[in-house]
Amino acid sequence: MRYIFKRKVQALMAMALLANAAWAQPVTVADAWARATVTGQKASGVFMKLTANQATRLVGASSPVAGVVEVHEMKMEKDVMKMAAIAGLDLPAGKTVELKPGGYHVMLMDLKTPLLKDSTLPLTLMFKDAKGVVTPLDVKVPIQQPAPPAGMQHGGAHKH
Numbered sequence: 001m002r003y004i005f006k007r008k009v010q011a012l013m014a015m016a017l018l019a020n021a022a023w024a025q026p027v028t029v030a031d032a033w034a035r036a037t038v039t040g041q042k043a044s045g046v047f048m049k050l051t052a053n054q055a056t057r058l059v060g061a062s063s064p065v066a067g068v069v070e071v072h073e074m075k076m077e078k079d080v081m082k083m084a085a086i087a088g089l090d091l092p093a094g095k096t097v098e099l100k101p102g103g104y105h106v107m108l109m110d111l112k113t114p115l116l117k118d119s120t121l122p123l124t125l126m127f128k129d130a131k132g133v134v135t136p137l138d139v140k141v142p143i144q145q146p147a148p149p150a151g152m153q154h155g156g157a158h159k160h
């Protein structure tokens with residue numbers, strides 16, 4: 001009797017996990033971090049690795065700590081680093097797209113509070129699938145010191 005009950009519970013739990021994985025997790029967010037700010041600083045960047053299990057597009061984001069949140073691209077133009085808002089960032093199926101310093105990032109502007117190291121900020125990412133359905137995904141982003149530890153920097157990041 002007891003054994004059968006246990007089996008039933010396990011089966012239910014497995015089903016719940018599967019449903020959750022298929023429905024709520026179209027995009028995996030890994031290694032998210034935001035750059036800590038100093039007093040008076042009104043803008044900062046959020047970086048992460050995004051992997052979509054089917055073709056998806058990051059079309060926007062929002063956070064209660066920032067008045068304006070945009071998806072940005074940074075690139076070299078005639079030896080000058082330029083940064084601009086983009087309408088969306090394509091996430092091909094199964095391919096990890098990295099948002100990192102010097103490249104794509106989520107830009108927080110009009111910050112309402114300083115971003116303090118070792119705390120977290122809530123961020124809602126908006127993903128649009130191939131059918132045009134927009135799904136929000138809430139993430140808690142750890143706030144880190146401006147210069148990441150040497151071990152976290154990538155050797156071959158600068159490709160021209």
Ligand SMILES: [Cu+2]
Nearest residue numbers: 072083105107
């Ligand atoms: Cu930016």
